[in-house]
Amino acid sequence: MNLLLLTPEDFLSGDSVRVSGFRARHIIKVLRAKVGDPLRCGLLGGDTGRGQITDISTDAVSLRVTLDTPPPAKLPLTLLLALPRPKMARRTLRAATELGVSRIILLNSQRVDKSYWQSPLVDEAHLHAAMIEGLEQSGDTILPELQRARGFKPFVEDRLPALLSGKTGLLAHPYSAATAPTGITGNCLLAIGPEGGFIPYELEKLEAAGLQSFTLGPRILKVETAVSAIIGRLFL
Amino acid sequence: MNLLLLTPEDFLSGDSVRVSGFRARHIIKVLRAKVGDPLRCGLLGGDTGRGQITDISTDAVSLRVTLDTPPPAKLPLTLLLALPRPKMARRTLRAATELGVSRIILLNSQRVDKSYWQSPLVDEAHLHAAMIEGLEQSGDTILPELQRARGFKPFVEDRLPALLSGKTGLLAHPYSAATAPTGITGNCLLAIGPEGGFIPYELEKLEAAGLQSFTLGPRILKVETAVSAIIGRLFL
Structure with a gap:
């Protein structure tokens, strides 16, 4: 603290x-x-x-x-995160908060086990506590805005286009051919998939909505490691 | 896995x-x-x-x-890490292994509690298990070389200069004035201090040995978040 x-x-x-x-x-x-x-x-x-x-x-x-x-400036970053395994969700949200993410949207995906959404570890109180820990660690006072998108298709078709307005849209995907951009300064939305990655249908939908995919190389990272490493790569 | x-x-x-x-x-x-x-x-x-x-x-x-x-290429990176709190050491070493760090040296510092070195959580077996987890996660087979430097002064005076030969030497420090470099491709040694940072005497010794300090901004990050974010910033 x-x-x-x-x-x-x-x-x-x-x-x-x-x-x-x-x-x-x-x-x-x-x-x-x-x-x-x-x-x-x-x-x-x-x-x-x-x-x-x-x-x-x-x-x-x-x-x-x-x-x-005033508290330290936030990153102009919306993190669109496939709901991690409940045990990892807490650490991932804490780390994203430490790093200054402005908004976190937890997204459903084919590879997110249905039971994850029911876990008490990802209820409002637990995730609020995780983000508070992130603030206490990093010397910040402003909670990230936390949203949930339990329907992949309605979110990507109906809400994502408006969310992307005025933002660079990026998608971290292990099997993309493009390398990661660097030194992002404007508003950005960054999507990170579940363990095992988004399925091809989901990738197509996200790319059709305007996200550019990039890879971090052949290593498959734990979601908490990936979130910190990608934010470091893009923003720090 | x-x-x-x-x-x-x-x-x-x-x-x-x-x-x-x-x-x-x-x-x-x-x-x-x-x-x-x-x-x-x-x-x-x-x-x-x-x-x-x-x-x-x-x-x-x-x-x-x-x-x-062949397994994925390692990063040409030696991580010189002030020994973290034992509970965090495991996760930090696992993340460093996931990301492909070649060598990890655990260093003493004034702000490393003496009891940490005695904890069973940082014995060879526990840290080996943490690094194995990192390999299983990231699809790698080569363990990082793990060393311990329990004397700060003898390490920095006697061993660090030779270790730095042919390498870029960097030191992440919250209160440095310089911003982080990017896209490091050659051999690099990166030092990351304890919670609370290296003390001024230690900073002086590390800089005298050839490390250039840089900051990631005003946020104080947990060591595991810092390790992943800085490696992402420098190498990915």
Whole structure:
């Protein structure tokens, strides 16, 4: 936790804050902070800044905070991600959030097991928690916008064309012949398929909608590795 | 598992192979393979190719294999990595292996907790298993060379200069002023610090040895995210 993420409910008055539960225990036990110590803070959805610890009890920490600095800029990137295996979804969304992705759309695909959508590990609460972890890690305060597209065809036919307006549309595919572009600066939508890749019908539909496919070479990467490596390749 | 990794002990005769234990259970229960099914195979340290399942029993799978294709090329990259927290070391080494890193050197640093080096999670067996997972994922057969440098100063003064000979030396550091290079093609040594970064003394020593520092921007990334994103940025 490189940033203590605050919500309006944590504020007692103007600059006086009190956190309890998990965050307090983390400050006390992991960071081993003491009264007087500084701590980087941020308001969820708002500015970042510094806090100073004014009191520590068994399960609560009080701080005085000054929040006057905007969070780091987001990448102008929409990540269109075939729903990963539930255990990997959490880490993948955390990593995408760390890296500054603006919007994440979880997409169905022939090779996404139907049971994945029912898993509690990919419900709103779990994925919200994963993205919060990503913000706390990277010093950000703005959650990515998270959407779900459980119908592949209606999404690609009805919603994708409008989403692509004004954006470079890219599709990472192991068996594409093209190499990856670099130094993308404008708005971009990046599609990453499931383990095993999109099926040929899906590839055709995505390309027909305007996505250009590219390959990262012959290695098949885990989705969490692929997301970080491709974003590094395209944006960093 | 995208590649069934074989060792010489698995061979009954020329092209006849029998695997048991974890690998057999994975083929039977996860891949749900049947007699006659094809399976991508590779010999640890050798060629890759195809196998065909000839027999399945409760806990063993027999195959006939043809191994005639070299594994994917490695990246000409030595990763000099401050020893991560043990829980993250496994995932970080697996990801580095997936991406094709040739050599990984685990380095001590002021901000590496002394207890990390004693953890069973970073012993030879655990890290070997993590790298094997990376090979099975990415379809590779060549393990990265793994070294440990438990003394920062002797390593940087006595071993690093020779290691850097003929290589571009880079150091990812959150607070550097320089931006990352791209499209590295020659041999490279890349240093990535601990959570919290190398301390100023360590930075000075690494830069004096010939590493050029660069930043990925204001976000502080988890080491596993950083490794994948930086390798993507530099090499893919």
